[in-house]
Amino acid sequence: MTASLRFLALAALPVALGFAQSPSAPPAAQPIPRTADGKPNLSGVWQGGGVSLYGDAADGTQRKYAAPVNPPPKREPLPYQSWAEAKSKTFTPADDPTLRCLLPGIPRITSMPMPFEIVQTPTEIVIAYESFHAFRIIPINDKLQHPNDLVPTWMGDAVARWDGDTLVVDVTGFNDKTWLSGTGSIHSEDLHVVERFQLNSDDTITYTATVTDPKVLTKPWTTGALLRRPPNTRVEEYECIENNQDVQHIAK
């Protein structure tokens, strides 16, 4: 196939898949914004899901987006060791740490239906999450060197480096009290998460998190999220403990 034919075939693909926004002009790939030091500029407000991002299907406010140029990986079931699988099944939604307004941990917080803001500098990345008032201050450190005085925490200790145009965040130092995703998705203090933030030409971020935990899992597990810029949104206060009636009423 010649180069021009290849281009035409690629250009026609979104139309064939029903994703094109207009019949005449498929959206052109935009160069990604970059900082003065040449890195992809991740700064801004992002969100992984929720009604304030995608609208509500029933009232006509659902927002239509073109198919992402770089979709995140499909989430597979957690590959638990047999004892961990059995233990996982003993939990119910009433045991969810976030029900008590405790921090969701990594990677779970990324898919919460609330926005977060990334502030990027050449030496550190700061992520301020609306959900549960979480924040992470992530030093850029090419050796991914963690401090040697860590004690287990809910959000772990994160350090980052640039792998080409992808921000790689290495997180360790977790406690064993958070869930990875759904009900009973337990882990141990040996949890190690490698997150990747890739800014795409369609102004999305493809987020992937590869989770290893040799005490609990049989192999690494990967999850992901597509992050978009929520319209007219700033990160605001979420004082979760203020009026948490659900904790008294949820089914055991």
Next chain:
Amino acid sequence: MKIPSRDRLLGACLGLMLSAVPVLAHHSFAAEYDSKTLVTVTGVITKVEWTNPHIYFYVDVKDASGTVVNWAVEGYPPNTLKRTGFTRDDLKIGDMVTVTAYKAKDSSSRLAGREVTFPDGSKKFAGPAGAR
């Protein structure tokens, strides 16, 4: 209007349009509410709690025998509601509103609000659709 004895089911037409997984951000919807049965109540707003992690407003609903029950209606978090165009000022104490909602599984007088019809007839979603 009273709560019908066996919870009037409106899901037949609504259900086709609604998402299958209700999301309330900080807790499991299905573990707290009967997410398959939509009920409708009409009553007067007595109190508004524009709070996290969820808003609540309270509605006095009179049944056929004249007994008034004060129902608590839970909704999305305040920021989520504001971003979808449902503001604190929309809920006025003393206003008569009609609410479609899902009842609590624990038989308390609590509802997960779906849609609110305001005195002028306009409607806004207070929370997610239940499961189909």
